[in-house]
Amino acid sequence: MCGVFGIIGEYSSIKAREALKKIAHRGRDHCGIIEQQNLFLAHHRLSITDNHPRSHQPMRRKKLLLSFNGEIYNHKALRQELDYPWQTSTSDAEVILAAYERWGIECIHRFEGMFAFALIDEEKLYLVRDRFGKKPMFYYQNGEAFVFGSEIKALRPFLKTVQMNRDAMRSYLSFLAPTPPHTFYEGIEKLQSGEYLCFERGKITKTTYYDLPHTSLRSSKTLEELLHESIHKRLDTEVGVAALLSGGIDSAMICAIASHQGKKLPTFTLGYDEYSGYDERVNAKATAEFLGLQNTEVVISRSDFDSHLDEVLDQMDEPLNDPAALPLYLLMKKISSDGYKVVLSGEGSDELFLGYRQYFEYLDIEKAASLHHKNWLKKYFHSNFSMNREWEWYKRIFDETLLFRTSGEKFTDLQQNLLLRENVRDNESLRFLQPYRDSFTQSRFSHPSHWYSTIDLKLFVGEHFLSKLDRVSMAHTLEARTPFLDHTLAESIFSKSPEERIGEGGTKYLLKQLGKKYLNDEILNRRKKGFANPYMEWLIASRRIELIREVNDKTGLFYPEVIEEYQGLARRGKFKQHVWGLYLLSHWIKRELF
Numbered sequence: 001m002c003g004v005f006g007i008i009g010e011y012s013s014i015k016a017r018e019a020l021k022k023i024a025h026r027g028r029d030h031c032g033i034i035e036q037q038n039l040f041l042a043h044h045r046l047s048i049t050d051n052h053p054r055s056h057q058p059m060r061r062k063k064l065l066l067s068f069n070g071e072i073y074n075h076k077a078l079r080q081e082l083d084y085p086w087q088t089s090t091s092d093a094e095v096i097l098a099a100y101e102r103w104g105i106e107c108i109h110r111f112e113g114m115f116a117f118a119l120i121d122e123e124k125l126y127l128v129r130d131r132f133g134k135k136p137m138f139y140y141q142n143g144e145a146f147v148f149g150s151e152i153k154a155l156r157p158f159l160k161t162v163q164m165n166r167d168a169m170r171s172y173l174s175f176l177a178p179t180p181p182h183t184f185y186e187g188i189e190k191l192q193s194g195e196y197l198c199f200e201r202g203k204i205t206k207t208t209y210y211d212l213p214h215t216s217l218r219s220s221k222t223l224e225e226l227l228h229e230s231i232h233k234r235l236d237t238e239v240g241v242a243a244l245l246s247g248g249i250d251s252a253m254i255c256a257i258a259s260h261q262g263k264k265l266p267t268f269t270l271g272y273d274e275y276s277g278y279d280e281r282v283n284a285k286a287t288a289e290f291l292g293l294q295n296t297e298v299v300i301s302r303s304d305f306d307s308h309l310d311e312v313l314d315q316m317d318e319p320l321n322d323p324a325a326l327p328l329y330l331l332m333k334k335i336s337s338d339g340y341k342v343v344l345s346g347e348g349s350d351e352l353f354l355g356y357r358q359y360f361e362y363l364d365i366e367k368a369a370s371l372h373h374k375n376w377l378k379k380y381f382h383s384n385f386s387m388n389r390e391w392e393w394y395k396r397i398f399d400e401t402l403l404f405r406t407s408g409e410k411f412t413d414l415q416q417n418l419l420l421r422e423n424v425r426d427n428e429s430l431r432f433l434q435p436y437r438d439s440f441t442q443s444r445f446s447h448p449s450h451w452y453s454t455i456d457l458k459l460f461v462g463e464h465f466l467s468k469l470d471r472v473s474m475a476h477t478l479e480a481r482t483p484f485l486d487h488t489l490a491e492s493i494f495s496k497s498p499e500e501r502i503g504e505g506g507t508k509y510l511l512k513q514l515g516k517k518y519l520n521d522e523i524l525n526r527r528k529k530g531f532a533n534p535y536m537e538w539l540i541a542s543r544r545i546e547l548i549r550e551v552n553d554k555t556g557l558f559y560p561e562v563i564e565e566y567q568g569l570a571r572r573g574k575f576k577q578h579v580w581g582l583y584l585l586s587h588w589i590k591r592e593l594f
Contacts (some may be wrong), residue, residue: 002027002057002069003044003474004137005154006118008199009124009145014107015157016040022153026474027070034065041120043067048239048341048479049075055091058446062218063122064100068093069150070115070135071481073233078110108196108209112233112487116191118148125199131210132348132485133193133462136470140188146199151471152317155188162186162592163465167432168318173416173581174429176321176408177463184318184588193462210487213443213454217495219488224514230486231257231344234324239341242266244331245295248528250346250355252291253483254483256518258344259291263346267295268335270327274302275534287523298334300327305538310587315475319412319588321581322468322529329472336476343473351407351456352493353508354501357526362404363502366448368397387415387575401427402437404452408460410578419562433459447498461485536576539583545570548579551586554594558582563573 003026007016013035020042024031027044030053034041048071058067072078075092084098091114100109100119105126114134119126127148130135137460139148147158157164163186168178178184178276180192191197194210219226231254235241243258245251245267254554258265269284281297288295305326312326335343350356371377378398381391392412395402417424430437433455441453466482473480484490493501493510512524534555545567552558563582570579 005149007040050090065120068117074112128196129191173411179432226489234481243344247280250349319584323535
């Protein structure tokens with residue numbers, strides 16, 4: 001992985017270089033800079049493919065300039081297809097330039113991998129983010145310049161003042177992370193997954209080039225063959241590769257297939273000495289022993305939480321409500337310190353293979369839409385408000401509005417209306433989902449399960465999980481690869497009928513059927529934990545939770561009595577992630593606005 005940064009327009013060389021330093025952690029093998037009048041283009045390189053200096057970036061070929069973050073896994077095949085005066089032997093960055101010369105910006109449809117890049121073609125600048133959003137791209141335009149980069153921290157110095165984007169806050173409260181194009185910093189925006197931007201003569205034009213429900217099946221291979229190919233692509237490197245290992249099936253399948261291909265991956269697992277209920281070390285150890293793998297356990301304590309939390313939140317740039325960020329940050333730190341440059345992770349499997357139990361709860365509740373006498377129930381639910389999520393679900397069904405609004409939905413609109421000192425109308429947050437819903441309804445798919453996968457891959461994965469994964473891995477100059485999010489594999493899974501994907505009604509039916517060849521029943525049928533950790537116990541014990549009240553006393557953003565109610569519930573083990581989200585928001589406000 002690497003760090004991309006650039007400016008089109010007027011700039012100060014000193015200020016640009018200082019901003020570039022803020023993302024030096026993304027690549028420490030080389031820093032390249034091109035400075036011209038009205039152009040600053042730079043690149044921090046983490047060398048994975050073709051370590052030779054001839055592959056350093058920014059890369060110039062004739063009139064084209066490129067700063068590229070990511071991996072193009074099919075770059076060797078594209079080299080065979082392209083007639084080009086190659087100057088490197090294996091650089092995938094050079095393949096991007098050659099492909100662009102041949103096919104123009106449509107070349108992005110031919111790339112297999114994860115990528116975010118800036119490509120300059122004379123008066124045009126293209127910014128591109130990969131199909132599922134594995135790699136980020138942010139941008140900011142003012143009267144003097146257009147600034148872009150891999151992380152917000154490189155763009156923040158160009159803001160005249162920091163103001164909070166209210167739409168970012170509202171969508172964050174609803175869906176754990178700001179929805180595109182919003183960031184918490186008013187003026188700084190981000191590309192969404194499967195999107196590219198063209199900046200020419202001061203004008204921005206954005207284009208969606210990939211949308212999973214609108215793809216057609218491009219492979220006749222079996223899911224097993226495609227998963228094998230996906231993992232093989234991500235292991236095809238000369239640098240050291242490790243893998244995350246939980247007690248679940250996703251990481252176990254990645255490691256099992258890698259072993260089948262002759263690669264016994266070193267694995268890393270999180271543990272918590274004081275809280276065995278969150279600990280997956282026993283299950284991970286059993287999986288490692290079954291597969292014959294060497295597993296390293298990384299144990300996190302409350303002391304680690306206290307000493308690293310501010311560091312992690314600063315690294316994230318803006319609030320992102322994932323309590324696993326800190327433990328994963330420390331796990332990535334250990335992997336990097338042991339000398340690895342690449343780590344495999346299982347993001348995307350739950351969303352593609354229907355791995356969340358709540359998917360099946362939603363499917364069951366969808367049936368209530370066919371009840372003949374719903375009016376009485378509708379009136380009853382409107383007259384008897386409850387904070388419980390089931391109340392909200394049934395209300396939506398009886399109101400005939402959209403039921404499923406991502407697996408990451410936290411504060412409903414009515415909960416926000418009670419919390420915030422502003423009027424929030426019921427269903428107001430649907431405006432953040434509407435473009436995706438409109439696109440889905442125009443596709444050939446209509447079953448609710450396909451909608452669940454679509455919106456979760458777009459927001460829950462693309463803006464939440466993958467944003468977290470990028471920040472916590474790249475903080476330690478470590479490249480995280482996600483085999484389940486190979487687009488050909490994803491399209492094949494998505495093309496299956498609802499009956500095939502749901503199977504007998506349990507989670508991950510298709511993956512478990514495939515896994516019978518590689519894993520035992522004990523591994524296949526374990527209950528999912530999913531990076532659970534004692535974040536709320538630590539937040540309370542450290543008294544950091546008091547920051548919410550402290551910030552609210554100064555801002556008046558929330559009703560104090562509602563804050564007290566949520567904190568009381570969190571102490572009893574309820575609404576924990578709601579309160580964690582409020583803490584992260586308060587932390588950002590104190591850091592940036594006070």
